[in-house]
Amino acid sequence: MEKKYTILAIETSCDETAAAVLSVANTQKLPKITTLSSVVKSQIALHSKFGGVVPEAAARAHVKNILPVVTKALSDAGSQLSAIDYIAITAGPGLVPSLIVGVEFAKALSFATGKPIIPVNHLLGHLYSPFGQIGKSAGLQTSFPMISLIVSGGHTMLVLMKNIKEYKVLGETVDDAVGEAFDKVAKLLGLPYPGGPEVSRLAKQAKHPVIFPRPMINAKNYNFSFSGLKTAVLYYIKDQGLKIKDATLRADICAGFQEAAVEVLAAKTLRAAKQYNARSISLSGGVAANETLRDALRSICKEQNLQFFVPVLGLCTDNAEMIGLAGAFMLYNGFKPKNPLKIKADPNLIL
Ligand code: KG4
Ligand code: ZN
Secondary structure, rough: OOOOEEEEEEOOOOEEEEEEEEEEEEOOOEEEEEEEEEEEEHHHHHHOOOOOOOHHHHHHHHHHHHHHHHHHHHHHHOOHHHHOOEEEEEEOOOOOOHHHHHHHHHHHHHHHHHEEEEEEEEEHHHHHHHOOOOOOHHHHOOOOEEEEEEOOOOOOOEEEEOOOHHHHHHHEEEEEEHHHHHHHHHHHHHOOOOOOHHHHHHOOOOOOOOOOOOOOOOOOOOOOOOOOHHHHHHHHHHHHHHHHOOOHHHHHHHHOOOOOOOOHHHHHHHHHHHHHOOOOEEEEOOOOOOOOHHHHHHHHHHHHHEEOOOOHHHHHHOOOHHHEEEEEEHOOHHHHHHHHHOOOOOOOOOO
């Protein structure tokens, strides 16, 4: 029998205050999920003058924004708190002060209304984010095993999804996350935060992309390393002296860095897909918004005859819709909410 419910999802793990309302129908096959609203209040303007996220300032902004954001998500959805069945909240990983604001807000809501809480791992949100259009992606059930590449400002990991419920982390970065490397390269070039979109925008004007190293591309594991690549960019920039002001040179550096990072990510994803006889590849996280990376994985999938799952752009960077999606899949996979007052923010939560 079809069971319908509504989820209010909240995300505050880093510098976006976000809330979304999702309607879910659990059919016998897969949950049918409809996003009724999704509100993201960005703090970019607040942090850009510091060149990165300032945790204390982020938490204060979450405190200020969370009630208006949740209220707007409910009203955009034409819903109200009494109509909500579950509250999904990001429990970790992320910045402690930011996470605490969301988690304690959700606990207060739960205490006042009696609604159960689904504590969601932020990375599970990214992992399930490509399935946002679930009603439309009819092929999902025939797409496992799936190799999932999660690329964000805090994480870079390859995950083997055996089915919609079981997954295993195959490898991750041993130092910087790829998004972090994009941000640091941008900073070296004096570009604003967040650097990823800026670097990829400049890269489009490149004439002769600089050749940078491809760290760990041939390593016989699925780990990544981006700190050496960032350092190679740093030394290259230092070597250029005053020439670094030249717009084409800057574009060539951005394109060269982007090509090196994308080539490593694509090569390792392809190798994992072959080793595990994958039937599909999925891509998620903030860096999944990068066109060069999307195109690289899309063409691998075409060549290898694999399905490709990638979120729409708005679902790549942090949002609450993906937290609601993960919550819906957790319920579908048998998760039973526990005492909400025992839920704690965990900055080091692992997948
Ligand atoms: O998933 P996300 O919003 O936050 C974390 O969970 O970390 O990812 C943010 C990261 C930032 O490092 C940002 O520079 C990067 O995603 N990013 C991009 C692009 N858009 C965002 N990196 C490369 N190309 C982009 N177009
Ligand atoms: Zn994220």
